[in-house]
Amino acid sequence: MSTYEIVYQEDARGVNWKDLAEVYKRAPLGKLDPGKLRRAYADSEVGCFAFSGAALVGGGRTISDDEAPATVCELVVAPEYQRQGVGRAILRSILRKLAVPRVILACVHGQQDFYRREGFLSHKSVMALYANTQWFVENANLESGDPANAAAAYSD
Numbered sequence: 001m002s003t004y005e006i007v008y009q010e011d012a013r014g015v016n017w018k019d020l021a022e023v024y025k026r027a028p029l030g031k032l033d034p035g036k037l038r039r040a041y042a043d044s045e046v047g048c049f050a051f052s053g054a055a056l057v058g059g060g061r062t063i064s065d066d067e068a069p070a071t072v073c074e075l076v077v078a079p080e081y082q083r084q085g086v087g088r089a090i091l092r093s094i095l096r097k098l099a100v101p102r103v104i105l106a107c108v109h110g111q112q113d114f115y116r117r118e119g120f121l122s123h124k125s126v127m128a129l130y131a132n133t134q135w136f137v138e139n140a141n142l143e144s145g146d147p148a149n150a151a152a153a154y155s156d
């Protein structure tokens, strides 16, 4: 456990993208290429990073066109810093900066109650189209459908 106070910043100053990729991997939120992460954050509307001393311990980002509902793309906290209010602080920082007071997100299965505590509700009519439908059916609460339809949507 660190004795540093957590510091939150909106810009990517001092962010080491390999470190952020490592946080994603350990959180876990998946294996992401550091270069792609840097581009994704650069192209996002609002980002926030959490530091404990020099250590990057969390991040999050949203995309928005300032008209349609913004999308929270990712929110991540290093395991040893989870359940200490860091994720909530990142999320609130992001939401404060958005121009539109409407936000949607596709939640990692099992994290719904974290978002419910911040006022989010499940949307009964949100739809998704993924080429790898079956993975989402098995791992992410997507209703069963015909995988051939999704495959066809992405074919020529």
Ligand SMILES: CC(C)(COP(=O)(O)OP(=O)(O)OC[C@H]1O[C@@H](n2cnc3c(N)ncnc32)[C@H](O)[C@@H]1OP(=O)(O)O)[C@@H](O)C(=O)NCCC(=O)NCCS
Binding pocket: 027, 028, 029, 074, 075, 076, 077, 078, 081, 082, 083, 084, 085, 086, 087, 088, 089, 106, 107, 108, 110, 111, 112, 113, 114, 117
């Ligand atoms: C989800 C995540 C970002 C939450 O961040 P965190 O720093 O651990 O959460 P916080 O400590 O800020 O939690 C705020 C509150 O929500 C609660 N909470 C956190 N995760 C929760 C969960 N999965 N289910 C229920 N409650 C949860 C906390 O106990 C805390 O409660 P309190 O208001 O009584 O203090 C973090 O656990 C994480 O990075 N997980 C792995 C990656 C991931 O799944 N990201 C989500 C993408 S949708």
